[in-house]
Amino acid sequence: MSALRNTLVASVASVGLNGCVYGYINDAATGSAMQDVTVTVASGICSGSGCANPIIQKSDTSGVYIFDAYGNQHGEDQVQYLMVAGGEEALKLVYSRAGYRTVNVFHKPNYENVQQDGETYQVSNVQTVYLCALTAPDSDTDGVCDAAENRYGTNAFSSDTDGDSISDFAELYGSGGVDLRYYGASPTKKDVFVEMDYYPGLKPLQAALDRVTAAFAAAPVSNPDGSTGINLHLVLSQQIAAADANMDLNPAWADFDVIKAKYFPARRAPFFHYALVANQYDASGSSGLSRGIPGHDFMVTMGNWSTPGGTEQQQAGTIMHELGHNIGLQHGGNEGMNYKANYLSLMSYGYQLRGLMKDGTDGVLDYSRVRLASASEASVSELNAFSPIAPTTEADLSHYGVRIGTVLRTGNASANLDFNGSGVIQAGFIAQDLNNDGDTSDFINASQNDWTALIYHGASTIGDANLGSNNNLVAPQTFLVRPETTERCITEFEGRR
Structure with a gap:
């Protein structure tokens, strides 16, 4: 490698980024490589001898363009090392050619090492772009023509193929300065994005985050690409400065907003929920709070618990619980009733921490x-436990233990369930408190399958402009539970009962 290239690599290595940015461009109608497409860096910084104004590259006969940081492709007098501009998180690349629609692509460099001729280079691959002719139809008006949608495997008649309230365009190309593909977004598999900021000393355990991510990946949710599960992207972003870490958010959302305005980039708002891991709010010991159900924001507040910030289990359960509120789940699934014994979900106080x-x-x-049938507290059978509602079966229920309040009873949800904890499975019918309110006079409604009831639009706060003609996928500003009436979540004391 020449002295010039050595100098360049040494200079950019100090900021941890060095290498080539490259990508492929094809014709949407034919699928063939496109030559002489101009790729302009509309937002970004260029270092090197080839950084003219504007900063451009053109695709070659194979449809490839390369912003070359090493001088191997275009010569040492045409070195172009791209960096994200200050205050931004992605490059903005503009693709243009006469007779074709211009496309803006946001790319956050994700460098990988490659070997060539005994040398190691760092390169970042921009997603393949299929350019659309000016006259090409775009049935769902999302900015991706029908021919390109066929290439990407997306639905030409729905601007949100996977139904996660983020447009196909945004998941393919990024939007508003955010490169969703960098985080692993797919237009054919549901994605949920969360930025998490945290107070000093309260950084969530990676093991807890990994467990929540794995739970979403294992969800019984079908996707257009034939897979199951939801891609949950918990982006642990930054620590709140000690001077900004209000130890009691009181009033909760007013103080929360002071921090959010400083730390959460507005460009992420159409795509990311915002979570703050803080100490406490409203002088309470509550584990957390969601800003309405569904909603955009939530807080996790276990800083004053006996294990500050919570144990791994408490962290994982509470993060998933509060996010559950943000995506439409109440403490009783589709209702506010808590400790609902026939509701087997982390959304219940009975299971949040355990x-x-x-x-x-x-x-x-x-x-x-699973769905469990309704029950009357005045008359339950320990022999028969709960009944399933199709498609849930007795066999499905037999896998689950049941908590009455927070106490795990022997038996299972299908049979031989020691409702009252007497140690004996009684014949006939008995009265039992099934919602931890101290009486046995309630009728407990049937429970829902939560995974099929999720609401992805965050009360219309999640969703971008490229939803096009399917913009009705983002419902009007609605809450199942308004922020001012959202119930606070479990305290450590309540979790011990």
């Missing part, structure tokens, strides 16, 4: 994936 008991394993993170 997880579910499934197949003999305690601490399982999951929303309800």
